[in-house]
Amino acid sequence: MPKQKDEDRLRARIKHASQQASSKQYTSIHSTAHRIHTTKRNAPPPKPSEFQTVPGAWPDDTPPSLDPQGLENVVPAADIEEPGKLKVKAKAKRYLDSDAPLLSWRDKHREEYLDHIMMSEGRGQMFTGTCSGCVSEQAVYRCQDCIGLPLLCKQCLLEKHTDMPLHRIQEWKDDFFHQTSLRELGLEIQIGHRRLPGDRRECPFREGTRGSEGFLVLGWNGIHIVNLFFCGCEGAPEKHLQLLDIGWWPASYKNPQSAATFECLHNFHITNLQGKLAHTDFYRSLEQISDGSGLTSVPDREAQFMTMMREWRHIKTGKRFGRAHDPTGLGGTQEGTCAVPCRACPIPGVNLPENWHQAPASKKWLYSLLLAEDANFKQKARARPNDHRDVPLNPGWGCTVAHKPYLEEMAKYANQDEISHCVGFSAIWNANNKKTKGLRATGVGAVTCSRHEVIRPNGLGDLQVGERYGNMDYILLSAIIGCVLALIVISYDIACQWGKGFRERMKKMPQHLHLREDIKLKFKVPKFHLPAHVEKCFAPYAFNFTEGVGLTDGEGIERVWSSLNEIASSASMMTAGGRWDIMDDHCNHWNWRKTVLLPENLLKKLLRAISEAVIHTLAFEAFTDGLKIHHSAELALWESQVIAWEERRDSFCPYDLPVNTVTLSKLKLELAAEEHQKEVEGKSTSDQTISGMVIEAVDIEEAQRSLVATLEKKNLSEFQQTTIQKARTALLRRIRKFRDMQAIHMPRLARHLSSLEPPDEERPELIDLYLPSSFDDATRPKICSKKISEIEERVRNAQLYDCLASLRSQLRARGILYQHSDRATPSQGLYRRLNAWKDQVEAKIKSIRLCYDKSRAALLSLRGHGDWENVLRVLRGEDIRGIGERLLKEEEKAEFRRAQERAGISKEDIEKMLSGVDNIPTVMVNQVLGRGDSRAAPSWIWYTLGDPTDPNGSATKEIEASLRVEWCKARARARRAREELLLVEEEMRRALAFCHWRAKWWTEQLERRPNLSSPLSEGLRAYAKEQSVHELQRAEQWEERWRALRDRAAAIVRWIDDPKVSRDTELGNLARLEVEVEVDGEENNIDKDMDNDW
Template identity: 35%
Template structure:
């Protein structure tokens, strides 16, 4: 039906039986307009022209007798008359045809050739002014022959914001609407086959008009047209839309914010996020001389002359290499810079609301160099009255180290707030975004974490990444632009991004609050339950420790292990270093070295083989009685490989302990007999005895056939202590992970599939717990043998027997559990080597760290609720201030004619009304939230 109706419209349709014009009823009805809502009505040429006096850009068609052909209103005699209206409500006109009478207007319907007359009377304005008053944007101020409608410029601007299409792509679509038979335009002057009529190709003109439109609209929305001093008084960053939720003294801060108590100062802190984008590069085309741009640092881009002067002045500044992991941004600043005039863009955003900051964007020349990022950071905070800043940057751990000494070099050119350099260390906190932090070393994860830092709420620092995701599609077009056009375009897009984020603040803050209040209650109750199970004494001690660390980072960190158990790798390193030192001093025992292997290396390799045997035994048991062919093949291959390793190790062992050969021979006989009865030969390789020194002394020195020196036993003793600590630590870690998986399963797993997947993960984790526990028991059994010979009993206080019932996690919260289950297992109790039997055992550091994390989670969510509450109030105050600010623009200019004054007044009042309407909508959006917050603070979740 749809197809049939569409084809029917190609003919005269319902008008097929009407020969006379529907209006005059005299002349033949053979013309129609395809753009009018009543498209299809057949009129005569005269009536159609008369009906389109105010619609000169519509497309009309002529019925030839068998089909419709396109026709222009100009060819039918319609002309556009510009001029001014008289007191008789008529357009005053003394027609003066446009030069050449081939005027082109670009409209949403295509590229139109029109007949246009300017007013030539004595009161006529300049042709450009006449075009503008007709809502036509002139391509030039001298003898204009091309214009674009305001509507098409506005349409493309919005379209580019949402789709990021280029100007050329948009213009090509208009050209195809005009004539879809033309192929893609090749503007090379030597191209002879292009079917486009050269005189109607207005792409360069449209490009220029769009560039002007963007900047003029930006100036208009910043009330620059209301300034009596005009554009000469536009300040740097004035045209950038501000974030209503960020603290801005004089605009949205509460009365007396400077005197807020220390525990509430974070509510008035500025959260900044710094990042660079290497997708938004620009090719080495054009130049500042050819394309300086229309904006001069009026919005987000820092003023280019001062910025480039700074870059050139400090270009040779040396950049220290990273002390963290190898960050390319630090160690390889020249990445992807080849062949580009700009290798990317650096920017500063507000970290909590994801909006670009004024004067805080700059082009990068050679990657993410400090001289660029320093400039845009200091420009973004220059002149601020705020004294508390949180700064997020993915390489903050390296960038901040010499930042203040660099600032002293820049201070004269960056106009940093006086006194800022002297007080910065007390007020600025540097952090690494949450997503980027795991890629840093452990020390950075403790020092620069949002989760562990006080007063940051649930800020994640990843705001710039979200903004880049919106801007990245622009890269395809902006990389080909000149420097000025590119800056103007990005400024326009960043302004639109801030606009969309502003009008979305009502929903976003409400959504965050609805999530934050229940989480605040949940984490507070979890912390309370944990502290109840731990007791008041350790909680008080740890709270004091946490508060001292929060006040001074030089104090012990409650999230960090203070007592470092010597794990296996550490012991191996110490033993190797001691052996090397003895050999260097000439005091080494020759019997400790056979070939190129030291006795400590042999023992360490033996412990590794022992672990591999244990792992293989667990894996074989996990396959069950009926393994698949792939499982059977994999186990046989692993068994054969491990057997070869063991036999190679035994050959070396015989050189150190020749007396073990007799035991080996007896063992080989037993293994041969076992293999005859075993249908899968070699599957029991995990049972091969390695006869390490602990096993030898445990078997009575193999009845006197093998002698182990005390030094050798001491070596294995130290290795076994390290192995026991390491496996016990692994047991604790896996139990904490298992607790986390149980929580996830209870909270999120819904349905058979999700529950089965969660159960499989937990089952696999339980197998790893059993394997780690078995490793601990093996190490402890060896220590029993070695300790008896060496007369060492100090390890017994730290490393107790591990029963099955001891392998359990921390006591569950708010659950019906037995008294025994509520008591902590000894594995969570710290029994350090300095402690003595009978001393009061302090809680294990793992428990303290778990408590510290629970406390941090509860504090972050409470802070988040406080911050959201304050931000909502700041948004309201900002909108009130902005409404009043717009009203203050009324009447600023003097000496205007009545029409101009009325226009400026109307615009200012309309913008004031926009702020008022936003405030009304936000109040509706946030209705009921204060009650929710109050209920959450009193203890209820608020649902």
């Protein structure tokens, strides 16, 4: 019964979800692109705090995507309705059979499925006793690979399978089917002999396979042994060529005894590229398909299979890149010409305008190259005894460097050591100092385009010892050899140190790798890696503050590793040449996947860019308008400062914020210095100092708050309860030791405590510590000295500023986490971890608020009312919001209540959240942009940075500095979003131009090899024409896919650039546009064009 109830509840939930989904066929996206919201499928119910979606603060407010495709699966969320909507089609209605197919199948069909499968073990319900072919002889044979499993006599079976010699045959005897073969039944295969249609005569000079073993063929349906005869007539092709003519790949070109079908090699090739299935696993699968019982065996041809696969990959590479059409053939292949290029990156002479180098300064940045470099230490390679005999078949033709000159050059850097001037690089130090015994390579380094994650030609090479500059320099220079673009932006997680002296190191490299002197290089750190650097690296190396990069995050290369790492274990055991060839093949496959997905990915990028451009333009203008009232002079100064810094990075950086001058750690240091001075002067009277006592009290209060928070959790396990009891015991001991300290510095406290009820030592988290702030002004002098009150006042003051700094930090962290919440989470594990991180952040925010409230009440008791309250204000629930958040409106509160009720939250808890007892739910003010919302002032917590009583006036300076930094960040957001609009549009134009150029290139290959035999000439022409037509079709489809959204993007750019345009009117007049976007799931048919050889 419980099981049945669970299933009934499951059906009810799915039915409810189906009804909800059917009522919402579209997800609205404003044509004004204020916010875009897409609904995720099968998402778990939201947690109480998941209503928040905040942007966080820069430079780390746009974390890299967790999606392996490197793109937003959803774009920013939205609520409001305005004229002229942009719509994204929602997913189909949910049904029981689609949401729980196994449940329905189990209840209705599994029994009949089992019966039908068992029926096929016999002769089946269609069996009549006679052959289904001649209808006269007894039927005892059936083919497992023919449709319908027909039962035939021997003669009909052989006649039907003359051209299907690899089908698997069974014979009915002893009341069950036995495995047999066409060879055992007498089928012989004659190849290579030219004869007229219908002529079945054998070649009079035919040559059979050696001995009685027969000829072994690896097919997609198993391993087969056949009777094969070659043509021995005068002028007949060689044996290995006769095999190729029938679609079988010979294992040897000298008297071949085994082969593999093209179908087998092709299907394994695709399976290996997409699913990363190893050669050994596939071959073992063929053995089990042939005989899973283990009663028979076939000769082992695994080594030959691996050889054939290497040859297959090599020939397919030459075919795809037009080497068969080139008169110089495969031998004339140049380095890097067999790598799938990035169609959206700038390639002079291919997809750039003829006068691109004459573009005005305002547009030159559009023709810059954005690259990413990184090292991967999972791609190790073991030294093999026969490495010296194995050579790569594609030496530097594709994505890997030409290894012979590369290794010769790297031998010069055997003892190179790098010195880091930035913290956080212990991982690199460890990699450079790992043991390398038995390894040919400790990893690989790679260069990709940072916008589209395509691996560059000659952009991947082995690392012999760690991440040495010499290796990474060589790989980068190989990847951009011959580059004539004016600007290259390079993303690298250690760019702050690696970029120094790069040109000097380049001069020591071979001459052909040198860059032109007029090419400008910019070195940046990927967004996710930047927080690990020292603070001085943040602004100079941040993408967010770099002109001309749009919304690039620089993290795309990390997503490349997610694919290549899947072959790390199998590739590590290969010989050198084999490993380089297979790495080349997998890199090209990755690049082709990115090409196939380019239209969808650029469409998503443009959707996001439209949204971001409108949001941040309006937000920046609103911020600027608000500052003009009291800070007009400062605005002009800030603008001149940020422009000067963008032009010369050695000038004053307007993004730098002064460090908070008031912190508890600084005060502890200051008090320790004072106590030391007293000791030097001989004024100290106790080992336990007053400041030590007060600071210990503050630490105990923190421990009490932590324990109270733990106790609020429900359904504690026995282990958790044991941990709590131990924590209570430790806390009680601390409090008793603290009372001993109080007895020294506050001796009159004991009499006061004796007049009170004894504390409940069973619950030490609730015991009052009785510092001076616990008493009123009249009682305090009777209990403690003025000195103790002064020290507590100083400690509480510093503690308040510490709380505000911590609160700002947690709000920024919350913003980053909730950005990830709006994306389709790729796994349940990651979803749970994100929720756990969010819960931790929310708990910390609540704890910080409690600490602030207690410390402020203590300071008020000690200091009394005064001007300081205008700076360290009462912290209300509505104040705890990010710099870009606002509070919920009434209709949003109603929706919030409904959402939480659906999630199973009680009404009491919901009202507790909305009342501000817990952290109040908020939404992003910048993304709503309702009338007046975009000018909502940030919470006061973002402007309270220094102590107003500081005689140096640091508080005023810090508030102005905070405003300057936030204004500069708002300006940078608006500029990067506008750049992204222009950059994606340019990338779309380049991609279309590349398709047309490639189509023309294939057309030019038609007549490059004249005077050939008719069959070869026809094949070359057919392939070139096919590829040319496919490129034109691709360009047509992409252009049609993008047209409407490109027009909308152009309108948004005009709206941004024209200050005379009425913001609300112009956006409101845009017509409704509907765009289909694939939101969820892995791409379908990603490899279908592999059949068309790219």
